[in-house]
Amino acid sequence: YASEASEYTGGPTFELSEEQVGIRDLARSFTANEIIPVAAEYDRTMKYPWEVIKKAHAEGLLNVHVPEEYGGAGLSVMSSSIVSEELAYGCTGIQTAIEANGLASAPLIVAGSDAQKRSYLGRLTEEPLMCAYGVSEPGAGSDVASIKTKATREGDKFVLNGQKCWITNGGCWYFVLAKTDPTAKPHKALSGFIVDASTPGITVENKLINMGQRCSDTRIINFENVVVGKENLLGREGDGFKIAMGAFDITRPLVASGAVGLAQRALAEAAKYAHDRKTFGVPIIQHQAIGTLLAEMAIGVETARNAVWRAACAKDNNDPRTTYLASVAKAYASRVAVTNADKCVQIHGGAGYNTEYPAEKLFRDSKIFELYEGTTQIQNLIVSRVVANDYA
């Protein structure tokens, strides 16, 4: 858990402001009261956590980084990361559903006009509505520039055709990345659109059944001759790739903070069990081998949180190394989530393999952090390009 508030302003500090402590405490008590008691049931039934989301909206814990002028809480990425970590401590399936709204909103925050923001972000803050970020396709996940969905210009309109895959949250509107100029170089060929989910020609396929985070809703969405106006174009034609990437500078630190929340929960569950469970006449926490596992888990949590806060503050301060730091945080925190969940199961012994304890759910839920929002190999690619440049 993060430390308490401090007045210290003498340099790099890891203390939270009074406001951030308040936000953290609100999110923490929401998690304790509204998420933890229902998490196992939502996982078992795979039901969309709509009731929890509605309550989160009422508490102001949804769309937290939507600017205040558009009705949001206007939190910095740093403050938003505190909320994500706390929600993820309770259930990363529920947190992903909540966070996916933040991801869908990010391209609008990066490139939307005032009218687009008022219309689409405003709607989200007025009532609990979900939206989605539609970039990945069956044939293109890591290699975003190779997407095939087309948006063909016809006068003042664009006609969208294609298929998006793995889209989290069905929702009321989508950010859709599509190819507008097949003759341009791949990165200049793409444009970003905001598309109302009710537009004729959109069909949403059945929920995909995943290993973990099973209450989060992931689907294929088809676009067949979907007509949108030019007012639905974000930025200019050809800006889409950079808008889609710019969104990740906001959301990768937030996904990474979700991974920290899961890693912290794994540590807490493992330590609790290690106090309770006795072997060879003593609680297993007294066996040095178990103590070492717990220490490694704590080291992972502390260092991953530092990496997340570094990346989040970089984004808030327009640091030119934001993308690099976001990838460092995402790659590192997701690895810590996976290894902590693994150690949590190990410390539980056979009980860790059983649904009676949260350990097995943490294990299943953790793996996705190394896959979505850019796989670990892609984060490493981004980091390695910067390293190659730094030492050229």
Ligand code: CS8
């Ligand atoms: O393709 C890039 C990439 O990031 N791939 C991974 C895709 C990914 O992360 N997908 C996630 C989908 S969403 C999801 O999973 C949601 S999970 C559910 C919700 C979770 C909520 C909890 C890449 C591989 C990094 C780069 O691709 P390349 O084709 O090699 O392009 P580059 O040469 O790097 O860049 C081309 C131009 O774009 C500019 N660029 C790159 N990054 C940025 C950022 N901001 C602005 N502009 C950017 N971050 C770059 O500078 C190049 O510009 P030029 O002017 O051409 O020089």
Ligand code: FAD
């Ligand atoms: P591929 O790109 O086919 O990669 C396969 C393997 O090759 C991976 O190990 C990858 O790391 C590796 N690889 C690929 N290229 C390289 C390279 N250059 N160097 C080294 N290794 C490489 N997308 C959205 O747009 N919106 C969403 O809301 C969304 N939600 C998701 C929710 C879930 C539960 C899941 C599973 C996915 C979601 N995604 C979403 C898609 C997700 O972002 C992609 O699955 C991810 O980016 C990887 O793409 P891929 O699955 O096509 O794998």
